Amino acid sequence: MGNRTVIPFGPQHPVLPEPIHLDLVLEDETVIEAIPQIGYVHRGLEKLVEKKDFQQFTYVAERICGICSFMHGMGYCMSIESIMDVKIPERAEFLRTIWAELSRLQSHLLWMGLLADAFGFESLFMHSWRLREQILDIFELTTGGRVIFSVCEIGGVRKDLNAEMIKKISAVMEQLEKDMVDIANVFLYDESVKHRTKGVGVLSKQAAFELGAVGPMARASGIHMDRRTQGYAAYGKLKFEPIIEIDGDCYARTSVRLREIFQSIDLIKQCIALLPEGDIKVKIKGKPNGEHYTLIEQPRGEVLYYSKANGTNFLDRVRVRTPTFANVPALLETLKGCALADVPILILTIDPCISCTER
Amino acid sequence: MSFLSITKILIKNIFHGPYTTLYPIEKKDNYENTRGRIENKISECIFCGICERRCPTVAIKVDKEIHAWSIQRFQCIQCGYCVEVCPKKCLVMNSQYTAPSTGKMRAEYTDA
Numbered sequence: 001m002g003n004r005t006v007i008p009f010g011p012q013h014p015v016l017p018e019p020i021h022l023d024l025v026l027e028d029e030t031v032i033e034a035i036p037q038i039g040y041v042h043r044g045l046e047k048l049v050e051k052k053d054f055q056q057f058t059y060v061a062e063r064i065c066g067i068c069s070f071m072h073g074m075g076y077c078m079s080i081e082s083i084m085d086v087k088i089p090e091r092a093e094f095l096r097t098i099w100a101e102l103s104r105l106q107s108h109l110l111w112m113g114l115l116a117d118a119f120g121f122e123s124l125f126m127h128s129w130r131l132r133e134q135i136l137d138i139f140e141l142t143t144g145g146r147v148i149f150s151v152c153e154i155g156g157v158r159k160d161l162n163a164e165m166i167k168k169i170s171a172v173m174e175q176l177e178k179d180m181v182d183i184a185n186v187f188l189y190d191e192s193v194k195h196r197t198k199g200v201g202v203l204s205k206q207a208a209f210e211l212g213a214v215g216p217m218a219r220a221s222g223i224h225m226d227r228r229t230q231g232y233a234a235y236g237k238l239k240f241e242p243i244i245e246i247d248g249d250c251y252a253r254t255s256v257r258l259r260e261i262f263q264s265i266d267l268i269k270q271c272i273a274l275l276p277e278g279d280i281k282v283k284i285k286g287k288p289n290g291e292h293y294t295l296i297e298q299p300r301g302e303v304l305y306y307s308k309a310n311g312t313n314f315l316d317r318v319r320v321r322t323p324t325f326a327n328v329p330a331l332l333e334t335l336k337g338c339a340l341a342d343v344p345i346l347i348l349t350i351d352p353c354i355s356c357t358e359r
Numbered sequence: 360m361s362f363l364s365i366t367k368i369l370i371k372n373i374f375h376g377p378y379t380t381l382y383p384i385e386k387k388d389n390y391e392n393t394r395g396r397i398e399n400k401i402s403e404c405i406f407c408g409i410c411e412r413r414c415p416t417v418a419i420k421v422d423k424e425i426h427a428w429s430i431q432r433f434q435c436i437q438c439g440y441c442v443e444v445c446p447k448k449c450l451v452m453n454s455q456y457t458a459p460s461t462g463k464m465r466a467e468y469t470d471a
Contacts, residue, residue: 056415059438127368130378144394150438182368190364
């Protein structure tokens with residue numbers, strides 16, 4: 001038995017885009033235990049619901065996270081629409097799906113860049129982000145914002161896509177699909193990359209289920225779990241299958257996300273082909289009264305939106321259970337027994353979003 | 360066995376030239392939809408104060424007495440909710456961003 005040492009990892013660390021602190025208990029070079037500490041970017045956004053009325057809170061909900069901003073706004077709007085029993089127009093549902101899938105694309109591309117950066121492959125990092133830039137341009141063209149769109153509202157969406165925009169999206173998707181093949185080849189078949197990811201941080205199916213892992217983390221361990229299969233928004237009208245891998249290591253998690261990029265491109269193409277004509281929003285009357293919870297699939301996994309309204313302009317409670325929060329126990333499990341040098345990659349493969357976690 | 364799978368991308372990159380722009384020298388065109396900053400066509404404004412009440416960040420102040428409308432540009436989140444609720448449609452979203460500034464000045468509009 002070697003000497004035990006405790007190494008603090010974070011909150012500021014070159015590999016972490018956001019602050020999370022882990023105390024790593026090491027025995028020589030092997031991690032025995034990891035003790036997490038969160039709360040560095042808590043902003044009290046859930047409490048803010050008592051000060052902002054239910055319409056204004058849409059814009060607050062979007063600011064929970066910068067990467068899955070659209071899906072936060074969408075989850076909140078969907079839960080309030082369910083309370084008020086509002087049926088949004090079909091075109092709005094398709095538009096929401098298009099923006100949601102574009103968000104998934106840009107989030108996964110961002111994550112792939114960060115992963116490449118974590119194992120020191122700088123040029124791969126730059127090339128992943130080069131592809132992501134085109135999607136941000138689509139966002140600016142269609143919604144007016146590159147990160148925060150402010151396009152979702154209770155009762156539908158605020159902006160429509162015209163023929164020119166749809167043409168641009170289709171063209172970018174065609175090109176992206178071709179460019180992605182080259183990038184995917186590097187992630188999946190390059191020996192130096194495989195050496196860092198294959199067999200590292202294995203999470204068994206049983207452990208993933210018991211620890212409540214969600215999203216790509218659970219799917220990489222062979223759990224058949226994708227909230228999009230519930231058919232919210234326009235997903236019920238699209239053809240797709242959840243992407244499952246069985247190995248549960250970093251390579252499997254990378255592979256799931258890579259294949260989800262191609263799946264998202266396909267879903268966007270399907271949406272564009274099926275996009276119906278019509279209104280994009282309905283006028284809502286009255287104030288919400290009741291409670292409801294909504295589950296939707298974010299790039300990082302399932303997010304739960306619980307809202308409780310009391311018939312006034314101000315809601316009683318909004319509770320957001322974000323995917324990274326659900327994935328932290330699974331992360332701690334994978335960290336046990338890994339080498340110190342693999343810790344950054346393991347933290348990155350859960351796709352941590354700390355500002356989501358702490359809200 | 361593949362150690363050089365990124366070579367194809369890199370060779371393409373050598374002949375393509377930079378994907379980035381030299382920002383302050385080369386200006387980036389904004390799109391029509393870009394949410395830059397809020398402007399008020401003050402001569403049409405009736406100072407009803409709906410924008411002030413609806414603003415999620417309390418950036419707008421309206422004074423009906425002296426016919427003054429002001430916005431704290433760095434507090435505004437460009438959500439465009441005020442533009443949507445404005446009954447006279449005198450608020451517009453300009454596609455140019457707010458210029459950098461050393462202080463948090465309010466942009467004042469008065470209808471004399």
